[in-house]
Amino acid sequence: MNAMTKTELRELSYAEAIREAMDIALASDERVVLMGEDIGVYGGAFQVTGDLVEKYGTDRVMDTPISELGGAGVAVGAALTGLKPIFEFQFSDFAALAMEQIVNQAAKVRYMLGGSVSVPLVMRFPAGSGTGAAAQHSQSIEAWLGHVPGLKVLQPSTPEDAKGMLLAALEDPDPVMIFEHKILYKMKGHVPEGYYTTPIGKAAIRRPGKDLTIVATSMMVHKAMAAAETLAAEGIDAEVIDLRTVRPMDRETVLASVRKTGRLVCVYEGVKTLGVGAEVSAMVAESDAFDFLDAPIVRLGGAECPIPYNPELEKAVVPQVPDILDAARNLAKGRI
Amino acid sequence: MADTLVETNAPYAIRTYSPEQLKDALRKMFLIRKFEEGAEDSYMRGLIHGTMHLSIGQEASAVGSCMSLTDADKITSTHRGHGHCVAKNADLGKMFAEFFGKETGYCKGRGGSMHIADPSKGNLGANGIVGGGLPIAVGAALSAKRLGTGAVTICFFGDGANNEGAFHESLNMAAVWKLPVVFVCENNKYGMSTSTARSTAVKNIAERAAAYSMPGVTVDGNDFSAVTEAVDAAVARARAGEGPSLVENLTYRWRGHSKSDRNRYRTKEEISEWMERDPIVAMSNLLVAHKILSEAEVAGLEEQATQVIKDAIEFAAASPDPRIEDATRDVYTEGAAA
Known part of the structure; x- marks a missing residue:
């Protein structure tokens, strides 16, 4: 019965909510590209990108080689020149391999160039412990990046915010780092339909x-x-x-x-x-x-x-x- | 008239470019030389408080590599990047103002020598990190391919960067995705004090292209025509959608790595030998030999460059400093959440 679905709030998992945000972004803005390791047919290590590659093709849902430094740098260069990349690290721990591009390039280039450019880049970091993955796949490194002027650092805790904050990040002209707790990926919660944003910088x-x-x-x-x-x-x-x-x-x-x-x-x-x-x-x-x-x-x-x-x-x-x-x-x- | 006397066995640059273009190239080479000399002189006079990395001796590589680019094409540059800026049509006054840390500089005094950029001319900027610009260049090429702009990116880097992981990751991705990027290695023999012989397993850095299935060629980087011939071919290949190439320009920096360099790792003889191979003298001789310029006209270009730099330094010296209260401006885009 349709009447029943109307009264019930729609629920999605945290991972599905992020996927829906990326789907909306890919559909509405040709400049948006997803980049990351095994985000294509594999669907991402945590199945966040899922089947998006089937809908948008490998040109817009790009599997990168296992090259975190280079991949992050390509995303920075692409963001500087007209694209809006969403770069997925397979695990937030691997950001250590890419700190040069995140910290010395993405965060600083606008300032170093006197405000003549911006870097509309979104990076996603599956983070946190609780999966039995041990010391190199379980860290919470948001404070590392939070220490860097030029970056914005988000930690959405609900499916609704995971979608809204990703869409807000895509509207933002500056590099936005989103830490997604791996244990939350399967958590379900109400997620509004369609386009909305959750404000950055508001608890x-x-x-x-x-x-x-x-x-x-x-x-x-x-x-x-x-x-x-x-x-x-x-x-x-x-x-x-x-x-x-x-x-x-x-x-x-x-x-x-x-x-x-x-x-x-x-x-x-x-x-x-x-x-x-x-x-x-x-x-x-x-x-x-x-x-x-x-x-x-x-x-x-x-x-x-x-x-x-x-x-x-x-x-x-x-x-x-x-x-x-x-x-x-x-x-x-x-x-x- | 030049066009009635086309020399079929003349060097590539002479056959390919108009007298006006060649004259302009020599003009830029003089501007680079005079810019660097002016920078050094300003440093001695206490007008510049940071360090500097001078590219005197490398002018043919910078200018020759950019001959077939338009303002829509991009470059990424290095800490030794003043020449690349000039080759990409930078305003000398704004360059000097940046060097002097002034609000009128390219980066409003926030970047200095190692961060001069001019996005309006396709110059995405110098970089203080060795190898920092390599993946960024690949990203610019990715944008060009996705957005169908037809633009090509030239990625300048030094011999030191060829041992960074970023170099290998970048060449691999550019090749895998067949992107319109040309990697131009300015091999001046030393990464700071460490020679390529001591740091690099291959004899010629261009050999590394083979590992990434792209063409690699080593040329005399002080020979303007040789540089132009190699890089133009790579740019044409990139523009045609055939993917990246690596060009290695063998050259030499006459000055030390930076102001702290005591030149203990190389001999006076070696430096003199390379100074004998001055790329500007070679280019001047080439243009005179092919009757594109007279010796008096060459001297005129040099004088003109000296005057441009003098004016640029005056503009910079007279420009205002940034305001202290603006120190944290431009960290984030105005109006966005911050």
């Missing part, structure tokens, strides 16, 4: 609350939401902020929340030291919101080691729901 309040603020990124947003439900049953009302953009960071949303709650936990999967949570904490500490704090800021981040293979170790080195619960309870009960 989302996923759950309003008054007792403490949890600022989370990517996969950690879902862990924070799960923790918040448990906390609510205990009478602790947590506000969960999905940062969504690492650079430029949404200062206003975070500070307003801290002014309201007086307590802050930052949860992120990247290595704790010098990570995204360090920046969030410093942002609060340097602002008037500091005066509203009733307790020290707590950071929960990745352990100071590479991601291990053993599944129990792998879980242990990134924040989990119990870690968030412990931190939140201690903060709320004034133990910190």
Whole structure:
């Protein structure tokens, strides 16, 4: 019955939502090309590009050789001269092979040339741990790129944002780096039909609350939401902020929340030291919101080691729901 | 009249280009030489605070390689890139202003010597990273092919870059995708202090073309006509959709790598020997021998170039510095999320 489908919200997986965004972009703009390793008939290592090559052909869904540095550089050169490439790294870890082109070229060329050019380039990075892929296929390196002026760095946590932020990135004249958590690819959620954009640089309040603020990124947003439900049953009302953009960071949303709650936990999967949570904490500490704090800021981040293979170790080195619960309870009960 | 006395055994450049074009080529070679000398002199006088990489001795390679390009065609250049800018019709005043760090410079004083670019003339820019421009050139060629612009990209790089991974990845992709790009290696024998003999497993860098199934040719990079003949053929091949080529121009930089160079890795004899093979003298002789210019006209071109550079330096020196409050401008595009 048609009546039923009308009342139900359409659901797509995170990977399907990204594919739909790329499909819309390919259909509406001849300048858009997809580039990456095994994104054609294979469909991408995580089946994100899927069957797009059948619809758009190998000229627009281009398999690159296993040449991350060269491939990234080709995308930079193409973006400088009229194309709008979406470049997929097979794993975000492989960006290490291409840092020269990302950091020294894509990020800087507009500035170095006095603003006479722009680089409308989108790069996609499957990121994060939890797949048993060990140290070279599991990192969260958004802070590396977040440290580079000239780049914009996104971490969508829902299917709706994954589509909307990719379309926003394509409208953006500057290089935009999108980190997609691999565990999220299969997660389903409501995704609006057709074209829309999710703003870059704007955090989302996923759950309003008054007792403490949890600022989370990517996969950690879902862990924070799960923790918040448990906390609510205990009478602790947590506000969960999905940062969504690492650079430029949404200062206003975070500070307003801290002014309201007086307590802050930052949860992120990247290595704790010098990570995204360090920046969030410093942002609060340097602002008037500091005066509203009733307790020290707590950071929960990745352990100071590479991601291990053993599944129990792998879980242990990134924040989990119990870690968030412990931190939140201690903060709320004034133990910190 | 030149056209009534077509010499069928004359060098390629003489047979192919009009007297006006050849005269213009020599004019640009003089401009490069005078630009570099002016830069060196300005440095000595404390007007330039960074370092510089001078291309004196390499003028035939820069100008000869760009002979068959139009403004629609692209180039990517290197840290030793002043000559490429001039060959691609850059404004000398804006070049010097950039060198002096002025707001009127090509990059508004933000880039300096190693980042001069002029996208309006197809010059995508010099590069401070050895090999940095190679994949970017391939990307420009990809755009040309996808968008059907018919443009060709010349990718200038030095002998040092031929040992970077970016070189190998770029040549491979250009060949696999049959892109309209010409890789022009300016082999001046040394990557900073390390000679190609000590750094490179092949005798001629052009041999590496074979690994990527593209034509590779080594020419005397100080012989304007030889450079032009080789690069024109590669450009024509690229334009015809037949894919990339590699041309190696054997040349020599008379000056050191940069201002820190004490020239300990080469002999005075070697430098003198190459100075005897001055590409500008050779080009002048060629044009005089073929009656395209008189010796007085050659001298006139040199004088003219000296004056252009003098004016350019005056323009640069008189130009305003960028404003401190604009230091973070142009990191992102204005109006976009930042």
